[in-house]
Amino acid sequence: MRPMSTASYPLQVQNLTKHYQSRHGGGDITAVNGISFHVAPGECFGLLGPNGAGKSTTIQCISGFYPATSGQVLVEGHNVHVEPKLARRVLGVCNQEETLDSDFTVFDQLVLHSTYFRIPRAEGKRRAQELLERFGLNDKAKENVEALSGGMKRRLQVARALISDPKVLVLDEPTTGLDPDVRRMLWEVLVEARSKGTAILLCTHYMDEAERLCDRVAILHQGKILDIDSPEKLVAAHINRDEVEEEVRPGVIWKRKANLEDVYLKLTGSRLGVEGL
């Protein structure tokens, strides 16, 4: 990757810390604890971590929905908490939870979403049409959201995040619950977006997906980044052998290449029965 000055990274997260008060008493919770990373143009950066590691809170801070306790998030050089409008004009976000607008049809809600970015209606319609074709939802254009399957809703939500042609795309678990073929289609879309220079932040707990798509990954655990590097380098650094043996069923031993999942399990301390790491 070409070296860049820090100011020109589309997404920079600097010493981001987020505390919030527990709603059930018991004082402050530190969800994110001083994390820093950047995503370059055309790069896919993975944020990996178990449930409760702070991934979603990080995303809520990056989109500017939650204020940061300290540290800052820069999108194309704009601090998302100081200049949210400028920063978010180039930011596409697909949240983990379903946030589709069920008062509108599939097509209409894409056009509606484009108006929030001040995209002229005719252009919004053109983009909506293009995205529906790309995501295989064309025949559902006039349906309401309730008529879509879970996988279709997920696709529509990713399509919606792309309607503004963002320079930074943030995806929180975009492929959870998807069929393998739809998952591959989404992967292709991400590859296309990268080739146009979009910086992608991908939160996932599918290690194969991260290993396949991400140039670099950060492993997040209890609000802290344990390590950042390319999947290959992480495997080389943390797993001291090429092959690992795993007892998959009683008496059945599999020998396989060490992978990102082994690194993840080792670093997050939730290693389950994998021998010889």
Added chain:
Amino acid sequence: MNIPDSLWGVWCVWRRYYSAFMKSLVYYLLTTFLEPIFYLLSFGIGVGALVGGITTEGVHLTYRSFIFSGIIAQTVLFQGFYEGAFGAFVRMYYQKIFQSIAVTPITLSEVLWGELLWDSTKACVAAEVVALIGVCTGDFHIHCLLTLLPVCFASSLLFSAMGLAAAGFARSIDELSYPQYLLIFPMFLFCGVFYPIESLPHVLQIFAWVFPLTSVNAIMRSLSLDLPLQPQAVPLLLLWLVATVFIARRTMFKRLIK
């Protein structure tokens, strides 16, 4: 903060609600306008014929005129509160519309202003329709449509904000029944919609004045029926307006943002 940009954001949210409204026009027209019309028919024509005339604040008028003005206040109360409470709760909790718009160039603050302004627009239009019916039946002068407009809008905003605050506090949609039964219905029954509050014992009159619907009724009757206006009505209404809008926004921010 760039003001034109923020106004544009609020307008965008308002327009989203308007588009959704237009998509289910028949449903919304039925739910928005039929209820006040039923009240008008039942109390204005039915009870009105039974009661005949009444004297309040030293002025003699027909009960039908009196109740027509009360129904305008009832309309802003119910339409404003229900849209702000149940409507906003569904949008915030089930549809997650606030959350999806507030990651675009539109901020959560603008989303909440858009929500409040839409809820109050809808209640205000419904109230003006009631006033228009009153004009057609000869109970109000035509200029009332104009003079009532600011008070209809301010009180719609007040009750929408009351609803939005309730939606912010409620842990489930069922909990919205507490403010509905403990605040909205008592106001509807004791704040001068159906009878002049002078008919109540003195202590209850003071108590009635604590609640904003009494001020709303007083101002509306003064504008539509030329009754003398009690001096405390306008300041009380404004006080309630500022307080409810402040509390509604604060509650929603607290609920949504960690």
